Amino acid sequence: MPGDLYLLAGRYRLIERLGQGGAGTVWRAIDEMLDRQIAVKQVRVPEGLSPHERAEFADRAIHEARSAGRLRDPAIVLVHDVVLEGGQPWIIMDLVSGRSLDKVIKEQGPLPPGFVAAVGLRVLSALEVAHAHGMLHQDVKPANILLDADGSAMLTDFGIAAPMDGRGDRYGSAGSPGYMAPERLNEQPSGPASDVWSLGASLYTAVEGRAPFERELPAAVAAAVLLHEPPFPARAGRDLGRLLVAMLAKNPAARPTVPQVRQALTAYVAAPGAPGRRRWLLPAALAAVVALGAGGWYAVAALGGRQDTGRFAKAPDPCTLLSDAQAARLMKGTPERSLTRPGECQWLVRQPGRRLIVRAWAERPDGDLGGPQVALRRFTSEKANRAASKGTVLREARGSVADVTGVGESAIIQNSFKRFINTNKSGASDSTVLFRTSNLLGEVIWHRDDVPATKPADKETAIAAARLVSAALSK
Structure with missing residues (x-):
């Protein structure tokens, strides 16, 4: 230490x-x-x-x-x-200012249901972004939810997030027993439903003032998570209480999905007379933009005014943005197409190991920013973040970020190369194009296995694919 x-x-x-x-x-x-x-x-x-x-x-x-x-x-x-x-x-x-939700609960006891539901919506927004990128948080708990003075919430500790590939827990499970979903305690594969369970346990704790499976010993907590049902959260009221109980279902398939949780929490917060809503949320509605130090900030919804939602009410199916014939010409082979996860489509040529991945997601208005402004903000931030990642870490090398013309309203490309563990002569190569069109962000990744280290990049194919995807979006 x-x-x-x-x-x-x-x-x-x-x-x-x-x-x-x-x-x-x-x-x-x-x-x-x-x-x-x-x-x-x-x-x-x-x-x-x-x-x-x-x-x-x-x-x-x-x-x-x-x-x-x-x-x-x-x-x-x-x-x-x-x-x-x-x-x-x-x-x-x-370094974010504010107090963690667990400290607020210890100091103030049970929190108003309307405020808790609003906190849940903020945390859910963070989880939606992570899940759209194929990442699980794995440690959603009150200690990792930070509250600012106006009650707005942020989710921290994404540094231990894990991919949705079942490998995240190989060296032991991160997280706290009372906030780990039953399938994680049983060392079974995790998914978005696991984060939903942890969020439900966190919101239950906030509204009730105690954890749903509170016990004296960690082993007893784990046993309760696996074997017992939590008491109905009486302080939450009927509607919010039912939602929290559903989120804590033992079977992941029985839990509401992230969109269903968002719909329920949004309806609850918007309902006239939601307990605790006016007292806690009105100051937040009057706040504009609150700075949280260099590089960290967030916007809170302003009262009134119309916002530009942008051209895309929702992201299009990425599998429709590139035809199989176009993919075959680009990849010089006959690819297999599959929707690998929501918002992502993959064309795969198994030999010699090539993948073309297309992703698309639409940004929503956020506070006083319209959808295109949010997309521009995130594109600019992503560009700076990727530029800062240039360099070599262990066996992986990332190149510089370069602008690309003819793709959307703005676009960048970055190449990366990871040497195989048993040789320095070859490895896997990625050429990634990120672009923005109105309120939509898209990403095209051209991945090749067994590439000579002497010629790791193939940005031309990635750019050609990105131009085809951009053209499909403009139709």
């Missing part, structure tokens, strides 16, 4: 320990290069790993932290950097 004033990576000076949990330790630090305060998460490396397993754990932690760093939402605390030092991954994040 480093002591006070430890200098990390020759740049981040640790000042004080802010908190510690099963996933690691969070420090307040100063970025001496930019002269600003930041938060640094020292990721806990599981005990008993062999040197190879330790290196593999660090490699995966860095990769997933970098993936989490690409998530952008007003309710997400930004991840800026990730470094490896002393055999441990360290995640550099915004």
Whole structure:
């Protein structure tokens, strides 16, 4: 454990320990290069790993932290950097003011249902963005929900987010027993429903003033999660209480989906006379934009006024933005097409291992910003974040970001190359184009396996595919 004033990576000076949990330790630090305060998460490396397993754990932690760093939402605390030092991954994040929800509950007891529902909507927004990018948070709990003075909420600790591929828990489960879904405690595959369960447990705690499976010992908590039903949250009222109970269903398939939870919470908050709504939410509605330090901010809905939603009420099916014939010409083979997850379509040529991935998502108005403004803000932020990722970490090298013409209203491309573990002569290559059209953001990824290290990039194919996708959107 480093002591006070430890200098990390020759740049981040640790000042004080802010908190510690099963996933690691969070420090307040100063970025001496930019002269600003930041938060640094020292990721806990599981005990008993062999040197190879330790290196593999660090490699995966860095990769997933970098993936989490690409998530952008007003309710997400930004991840800026990730470094490896002393055999441990360290995640550099915004230092956000405000108190955690668990501290507010300890100080004030049960919170008004209307306020809790509004907090739930903010956290849900962050989860929706993560899920759309194929990431699970895995540690939604009151301690990771930060509240500003006006009651607006942000979800932090995305640095330990994991992909939806069943591999996130290989070296042990992150999270707290009382807020981990039953399937995670049983070491079964996680999905968006797992984050829904954790959010339900967090909102239950906020509105009732105690956790749904509160017990004295952690083992008893885990047993209760697996075997018992929680008491009905009487303070929540009938409608919100029923929603929370449904979110805490043992079977993931029986839980409401993220869109269903959003619809229910939105209706509850908007309903006249929602308990606690006027007292807690009116100040937030009068706030405009609140700064949370360099790089971190969020907007709160302003009263009145019309907003430009943009051209796209919802994102189109990505599988319709590129024909199979077009994909075959680009990939020089006969691809298999599949909708890999909502908002993402993949064309795959198994031999010699090529994938063309198309993603699309539409941004909604946010406070006093219209949909196109939100999309522009996120595109600009993403461009800066990707430019900052240039460099080599372990076996993966990322190139510089370059502008692309003829794709949407604005577009960028970045190449990356990851050497195989057993050789430096070949590896996997990605050429990624990110573009913006009105309120829609799109991404085209051209992935190739077994590429010679002497010629890792093929940006022409990625750009050609992106131009075809952009043309389909303009029809």
